[in-house]
Amino acid sequence: xxxxxxxxxxxxxxxxxxxxxxxxxxxxxxxxxxxxxxxxxxxxxxxxxxxxxxxxxxxxxxxxxxxxxxxxxxxxxxxxxxxxxxxxxxxxxxxxxxxxxxxxxxxxxxxxxxxxxxxxxxxxxxxxxxxxxxxxxxxxxxxxxxxxxxxxxxxxxxxxxxxxxxxxxxxxxxxxxxxxxxxxxxxxxxxxxxxxxxxxxxxxxxxxxxxxxxxxxxxxxxxxxxxxxxxxxxxxxxxxxxxxxxxxxxxxxxxxxxxxxxxxxxxxxxxxxxxxxxxxxxxxxxxxxxxxxxxxxxxxxxxxxxxxxxxxxxxxxxxxxxxxxxxxxxxxxxxxxxxxxxxxxxxxxxxxxxxxxxxxxxxxxxxxxxxxxxxxxxxxxxxxxxxxxxxxxxxxxxxxxxxxxxxxxxxxxxxxxxxxxxxxxxxxxxxxxxxxxxxxxxxxxxxxxxxxxxxxxxxxxxxxxxxxxxxxxxxxxxxxxxxxxxxxxxxxxxxx
Numbered sequence: 379x380x381x382x383x384x385x386x387x388x389x390x391x392x393x394x395x396x397x398x399x400x401x402x403x404x405x406x407x408x409x410x411x412x413x414x415x416x417x418x419x420x421x422x423x424x425x426x427x428x429x430x431x432x433x434x435x436x437x438x439x440x441x442x443x444x445x446x447x448x449x450x451x452x453x454x455x456x457x458x459x460x461x462x463x464x465x466x467x468x469x470x471x472x473x474x475x476x477x478x479x480x481x482x483x484x485x486x487x488x489x490x491x492x493x494x495x496x497x498x499x500x501x502x503x504x505x506x507x508x509x510x511x512x513x514x515x516x517x518x519x520x521x522x523x524x525x526x527x528x529x530x531x532x533x534x535x536x537x538x539x540x541x542x543x544x545x546x547x548x549x550x551x552x553x554x555x556x557x558x559x560x561x562x563x564x565x566x567x568x569x570x571x572x573x574x575x576x577x578x579x580x581x582x583x584x585x586x587x588x589x590x591x592x593x594x595x596x597x598x599x600x601x602x603x604x605x606x607x608x609x610x611x612x613x614x615x616x617x618x619x620x621x622x623x624x625x626x627x628x629x630x631x632x633x634x635x636x637x638x639x640x641x642x643x644x645x646x647x648x649x650x651x652x653x654x655x656x657x658x659x660x661x662x663x664x665x666x667x668x669x670x671x672x673x674x675x676x677x678x679x680x681x682x683x684x685x686x687x688x689x690x691x692x693x694x695x696x697x698x699x700x701x702x703x704x705x706x707x708x709x710x711x712x713x714x715x716x717x718x719x720x721x722x723x724x725x726x727x728x729x730x731x732x733x734x735x736x737x738x739x740x741x742x743x744x745x746x747x748x749x750x751x752x753x754x755x756x757x758x759x760x761x762x763x764x765x766x767x768x769x770x771x772x773x774x775x776x777x778x779x780x781x782x783x784x785x786x787x788x789x790x791x792x793x794x795x796x797x798x799x800x801x802x803x804x805x806x807x808x809x810x811x812x813x814x815x816x817x818x819x820x821x822x823x824x825x826x827x828x829x830x831x832x833x834x835x836x837x838x839x840x841x842x843x844x845x846x847x848x849x850x851x852x853x854x855x856x857x858x859x860x861x862x863x864x865x866x867x868x869x870x871x872x873x874x
Contacts, residue, residue, distance in 0.1 A: 385470065386483040393457045393484045400456070401449035408441040409434065419517050433513055439506035443499050447765040448796045450488060454773030455788035457484075462781030477840045481774055488770045496763040500648045508646040512637040526552065526577065535586065535626060540577075551576055555590065569596045572622075579628070586626040594618050644748070644755040652756045659749040750811050757821040758807075764825050765799070771832035775839035799824050 413420070413434075420430070461467040470480055526532050532540045543554025557570040572593030580587055595617040640646055647655065710718065772795060780787065803824040810820025819826075 385475070385480075389457075389480065390483050390487060392460070393453060393487070396457050397449060397453040400452040401445060404445040404448045404452070405438060405441060408445055409438055412437050412441060416514060416517075419514070425517065429513070429517070433510070433517070436506050436510035436513060439502060440510055443495055443503060443762045446491060446495050447762065447769045447799075448792065450491065450766050451769035451773040451795060452788065452792040454484070454770050455777040455792055458774050458777030459780060459782045459788055460777075462778050467778055467781075477775070477778065477836075484774065485770065488766060492763040492766040495766055496759060499759050499762060504646045504648055507643070508637045508640045511640040511643070511646070512635050516634045531558075535628060538626070550578075555593070567597070570594070571596075580625075584627070586628040588624040588626060590619070590622045590624075592620060593622070595622075644752045647752075647755070649756060649759055652752050656749065656752050656756070659745060659752065662745050663749060746813070747811070750813060750817060753817045754807055754810050754821055757818060761803075761821055761825055765828075768825060768828050768832050769795075769799075771836050772828065775832075775835040778839045779835070799828060802827055 420433070458467065467477075467480070471477070526540060526542050526545065528542055528545050530541070532542075537559060539558040539560075541554075541556040541558075542552045545552055552575045553573070555570075555572040555575040557568075557572075559568040559570065570590065570593060572590040574592065575588065575590040578587045578589075579585075595615075597615040597617075644652065644655075773792070776791065777788065780791075782788065806815070806820040806823035808820075809815040810817045
């Protein structure tokens with residue numbers, strides 16, 4: 379019993395060291411990929427270190443549930459590959475310890491991780507998603523920092539088009555300045571040429587101070603009536619200045635919007651809130667469907683009344699049939715059957731068009747889309763936690779089979795398995811949200827596909843199967859070809 383406890387401690391220590399390293403590596407890779415999506419919004423905005431720190435912090439919290447399964451898979455592959463490569467796994471089995479018993483301590487830790495992942499996605503993840511959404515939206519709305527380019531017109535300052543021939547990086551002076559200013563009307567349009575200038579933000583970050591040296595200003599002096607504008611010779615003002623300073627209204631402060639505005643998104647809610655909202659959305663869908671049905675029924679009754687079919691049998695003809703369809707069909711000619719078929723087809727298409735039109739008026743499609751998103755998010759609270767268990771039962775047996783540690787082959791195998799899982803998972807969620815597949819099937823598709831693979835690998839590893847023994851496969855195919863050659867020679871001898 380004491381030996382078993384020491385073995386558990388040894389296995390847990392080896393696995394936890396690898397898991398800590400692989401988790402932060404995976405989180406860093408996902409964070410870089412996520413940051414690349416918003417690189418255009420982050421660069422050139424003059425964001426403070428505090429804002430960037432919040433962005434990376436909330437982004438990291440959102441990526442933790444995705445990083446956990448990959449880290450568990452990679453750590454299991456490397457740790458059990460190391461045990462197999464150092465023949466430690468073989469020694470434990472020779473001592474009478476089965477692979478399932480060897481997996482037990484690490485599996486217990488992975489179960490705790492799965493429970494923690496569920497709690498994280500249900501409590502911490504929604505709030506982090508809400509805060510990240512508000513921060514990203516605020517960053518997108520912020521005006522860019524004044525990094526004036528050389529040789530092109532810069533129009534990020536409202537009402538100004540600024541052209542600079544050359545910029546002195548050390549002093550901040552702008553040389554060869556051309557400014558086209560237009561505040562909305564052609565009468566106020568101005569063109570300013572200056573030998574040099576400087577553009578700085580004021581201390582309150584509410585204005586820009588534009589200082590120009592040695593330049594000229596040209597302004598249109600046309601009257602506001604349209605007749606003067608049509609004349610060939612339009613008067614203008616020309617002004618020469620040595621030094622000129624202007625203040626331009628330019629709010630450079632960064633304000634984060636209220637995160638509660640994103641509370642309606644399904645990804646920002648816990649399971650209790652999602653269940654409550656799903657019930658509300660189901661009631662709205664039921665009410666909308668009942669309204670569409672009542673509208674169409676009233677329209678059908680009106681059509682019957684207009685055509686003189688006032689008897690109750692004709693009105694409810696589609697519901698309760700007095701005479702069988704086969705007997706009616708037998709009395710009709712081929713031309714009459716085609717006419718009836720075309721009329722029924724036209725009525726059906728008209729019904730579909732009316733239902734779709736009524737759905738668009740009542741915003742039913744938007745309610746249905748929101749309903750599907752809430753149900754998908756409800757299932758995702760569980761699927762990522764289950765994925766942690768599945769990836770452990772794929773990585774640990776696979777590492778025991780290949781018996782190869784380090785960061786070479788295990789990393790390649792882990793990345794391939796995770797890409798396979800990611801493609802299936804994203805495709806299933808997309809099909810579930812669009813309504814092409816049932817929501818449980820679409821969201822759980824990746825688990826349905828990978829769970830049998832994990833069970834198969836665990837069975838093979840427990841029975842000491844050499845699945846990746848190249849020599850074994852080579853011998854198998856050599857024996858197979860030899861049998862075929864002997865069989866062909868035997869057949870030829872019989873024919874002779």
